[in-house]
Amino acid sequence: MSDTTSENNSNQQRPKGLEALKRHCIANKIDVALWAIRMLTIICAIFYVIPIFGNANNTYNKVLLANAATSALRLHQRLPRVSLTKEFLAELFAEDSCHYLLYSLIFLYVSPATLVLLPVVLFATLHSASYSLTLLDTLGQNSWWGARILISLIELQSRNILRLISFTEIILMPFTVFLILMGRAGLLTPFIYYHFLVQRYLSRRNPYTRNMFRELRLQIENLAQKPNLPLIIRKALYSMITITTKLAPVQAQAAAQ
Known part of the structure; x- marks a missing residue:
């Protein structure tokens, strides 16, 4: 009981606000960079669907490149030491981040298709939502309550979102054959x-x-x-x-x- 009370007191005494957010960003550069790139992924995807700014094809490529950058950073976190061994390569290809790095490279050379961006954007939404909550907690408990509600809704639907991602991954297999027939893929x-x-x-x-x-x-x-x-x-x-x-x-x- 006393341990819980002391932990709550330490959380309350922990500094909040912009200065605390700045210190957090400096101490967690890669995590903050991942969050920023994922937010950029979502924004670019919106601009692809609603082409207000720039060329839609360029925006499509930016979404996939942002996803590739996210995957590469996550791989760096998971496997910081690179070695040209069979064991390392097996570990590399077993990582989910490596899978989606390959995913981006596959569809960079295919004509734009909205369905291709769906898993990328959903993953970016899930992961950015969870880290957004960390950033909001650093700012203070009562900051951006509207964003907190939205994050709660996303986390509540996380299982359904992951199921939708997996369904899209499967559907894209016959879809790639269809793209060949349409002359839009190799x-x-x-x-x-x-x-x-x-x-x-x-x-x-x-x-x-x-x-x-x-x-x-x-x-x-x-x-x-x-x-x-x-x-x-x-x-x-x-x-x-x-x-x-x-x-x-x-x-x-x-x-x-």
């Missing part, structure tokens, strides 16, 4: 994106893509088992499940069995 785009999706499936810290694959499979199987469904559609649905299962990583297939 022939290698789906193959490179497939490797990105495999890494997302195998992610150690984010199980949402794996869970979304399972949810979609169950929903498609339930749909295929409906008695009034035409036979040709039922066969097409089962074929889609079979192909997707064969494309799943070996480790994932073993875990499922």
Whole structure:
């Protein structure tokens, strides 16, 4: 009880205001830089959807470049020491930040598509919201109450946002094939994106893509088992499940069995 009281007293005695915010920014340069780049990502995405300033294509590229910068900084935080070893490369490709660095590089060379920016912007919103709360606490408990309410709403919906991100990651796989047919992407785009999706499936810290694959499979199987469904559609649905299962990583297939 006394420990809790002393901790609360220390939090109350901790200096607040602009001077405290300045000291916090100096002491946490990389975290503040990440927050600033994520906010820039969101702003550029808004200007892409509503092209008030500048060229929409340039703004689209700025969103992906900002995401690449965020991913690179996060990789620097997670793996500060670089070494050209098999173990380091395995650790590098296992990081979620590396996945989204690859994601930005894939779609930088593809014609702009709003769907591509959705996972980037949602991740930027989630992470910037949590750190915005830290910055607001540094300013003081009663600062920017409207922003605090918005942050609370975002954190309340964090699970649904992560599910939407994983669903978009999956949908983008056939979407890249569609982009080729429209002449808006290169022939290698789906193959490179497939490797990105495999890494997302195998992610150690984010199980949402794996869970979304399972949810979609169950929903498609339930749909295929409906008695009034035409036979040709039922066969097409089962074929889609079979192909997707064969494309799943070996480790994932073993875990499922």
